[in-house]
Amino acid sequence: MVAARPEAPLRKATAADVHFLDYLQERHAHEVGYLPRRALEYYCEKGQVWLALENGAPAGYLLGQDRYYKRSDVGIIFQACIQYDARRRLLGTLLVEAYIASLPPGVKQVCLWCARDIEANLFWQSMGFTPAAVRAGSRSKGRVHVFWARRVGTPSAQVDASECAPSLWVPGETRGGLMRELRPVRVLAPGDDWEHVTPPPPAQPRSAAVTPASTVAPDAERAPAPSAGPALQRIVATGSPWLLPPGMIRIAVGGCLRLVPRPPNPK
Numbered sequence: 001m002v003a004a005r006p007e008a009p010l011r012k013a014t015a016a017d018v019h020f021l022d023y024l025q026e027r028h029a030h031e032v033g034y035l036p037r038r039a040l041e042y043y044c045e046k047g048q049v050w051l052a053l054e055n056g057a058p059a060g061y062l063l064g065q066d067r068y069y070k071r072s073d074v075g076i077i078f079q080a081c082i083q084y085d086a087r088r089r090l091l092g093t094l095l096v097e098a099y100i101a102s103l104p105p106g107v108k109q110v111c112l113w114c115a116r117d118i119e120a121n122l123f124w125q126s127m128g129f130t131p132a133a134v135r136a137g138s139r140s141k142g143r144v145h146v147f148w149a150r151r152v153g154t155p156s157a158q159v160d161a162s163e164c165a166p167s168l169w170v171p172g173e174t175r176g177g178l179m180r181e182l183r184p185v186r187v188l189a190p191g192d193d194w195e196h197v198t199p200p201p202p203a204q205p206r207s208a209a210v211t212p213a214s215t216v217a218p219d220a221e222r223a224p225a226p227s228a229g230p231a232l233q234r235i236v237a238t239g240s241p242w243l244l245p246p247g248m249i250r251i252a253v254g255g256c257l258r259l260v261p262r263p264p265n266p267k
């Protein structure tokens with residue numbers, strides 16, 4: 001086991017780090033999904049991205065938020081990624097703890113969605129998170145997402161292994177940010193096996209006129225290059241600034257919702 005390195009440096013990412021963030025998320029899109037560079041810039045400007053450094057150079061990052069579904073008592077981690085050759089040296093642990101330590105006192109729980117078929121689930125488990133629910137991922141990928149949650153203020157080493165999902169807040173449904181399908185969430189009951197339990201099927205696709213919202217799913221669809229051409233079938237307005245970075249819009253392209261930079265207004 002590698003010894004803890006409390007001196008390992010962390011800092012907030014800035015716009016100058018977006019190239020690194022984009023590079024790393026691209027390499028690990030299967031695990032962390034994909035956010036447009038513009039969104040990464042926005043989150044850096046808002047101070048929501050923490051960088052882990054090795055020998056002074058970025059080696060990983062965490063992108064989180066201090067509210068989820070307008071709940072000021074729930075924080076969410078959108079992305080966490082350590083570059084391959086820096087893993088298992090507790091950088092991920094340091095990032096998660098730094099994010100939690102930064103949360104306002106009103107936040108009582110942190111959570112995230114993680115695709116069930118990746119090793120990172122074991123990381124969240126070791127960090128004291130509890131699998132609390134599952135949902136179906138996008139139809140095209142057929143994956144399952146696990147909702148991991150942890151009470152804030154409970155050191156991971158002291159988490160009661162008997163803690164069960166009902167004591168944690170779970171969204172009743174999600175609309176998957178970059179995917180248009182509303183997805184019901186199945187709360188795990190005591191004794192449910194998160195690795196095998198079947199999620200509810202996605203609800204029938206809704207009209208894109210329904211306001212999409214919320215989180216960036218771990219397997220969020222890749223955003224296309226910005227385009228203002230005929231492919232923009234419909235522009236969907238959303239209201240919550242923390243859900244939609246400024247200058248970004250959601251558009252329906254080929255039956256999917258995408259997050260892209262807002263095209264210039266027609267003269």
Ligand SMILES: CC(C)(COP(=O)(O)OP(=O)(O)OC[C@H]1O[C@@H](n2cnc3c(N)ncnc32)[C@H](O)[C@@H]1OP(=O)(O)O)[C@@H](O)C(=O)NCCC(=O)NCCS
Nearest residue numbers: 031081082087088089090091092093114119120122123126
């Ligand atoms: C998940 C991830 C962020 C973990 O970062 P990390 O810096 O390697 O994690 P840590 O060194 O802090 O690990 C702490 C503990 O978590 C557990 N853990 C971490 N990675 C694990 C893995 N791949 N398999 C099993 N357990 C793991 C271990 O118990 C580990 O302690 P140990 O090394 O003493 O056994 C990193 O593996 C990663 O970036 N993966 C690709 C992207 C990804 O999957 N992100 C999460 C999407 S939800």
